[in-house]
Amino acid sequence: ELKVEQNPLFLSMQEGKNYTIYCNYSTTSDRLYWYRQDPGKSLESLFVLLSNGAVKQEGRLMASLDTKARLSTLHITAAVHDLSATYFCAVDRKGGSEKLVFGKGTKLTVNP
Amino acid sequence: GAVVSQHPSRVICKSGTSVKIECRSLDFQATTMFWYRQFPKQSLMLMATSNEGSKATYEQGVEKDKFLINHASLTLSTLTVTSAHPEDSSFYICSARPGGAIYEQYFGPGTRLTVT
8 A cells, every 4th residue: 555654744944944845655656746735725736756866846846756765855945935835745656547645744834 | 728627616515415516627638537535634535536438436435325426528527425414524626637648637626515
């Protein structure tokens, strides 16, 4: 059974600081996704990582994937208040079924 | 492009009644749609996978007679919560995968169901 673990689950940080959210998964997978969710809203797609060593960046967010370690990271650089949200990683079950298994989410609060 | 809508966005119903939630892909044809449930402050849990023209595949622990899914066309899937109970109150989110897509999956805005 595929399990996805995120840590930390809660993250409070000051504006301007850097931090990393970790996503571990238990079995081989084809794809890893990062999403953002604002309160009361649905998911916004941030990144899709398709291969070992993949790195993608958008603004202050950078995601990477190490399939051998079954680990993805979401790095936040010089955080700003607008990044406050809950971030989920999700892993595609092996075989490309597109049945995603989500981590529990990391609630990020960026304080002025 | 790649917009998925859900209707209604919020619904309140009484215990014992049924409620239907629609999920539409507005600018693409979706061969597969997924239904998720999210309880407050929790993650998303896949309930079922819906393929156009065939029966939905339910995840373990999801009652198929309670959560009826119909994927009648390439742009519409519906989830009907039958004989709703307060414990069915949740945020229901659908997603849709375009035909021929390898990994894209687009999420709808969600439906907040409250059963009183």
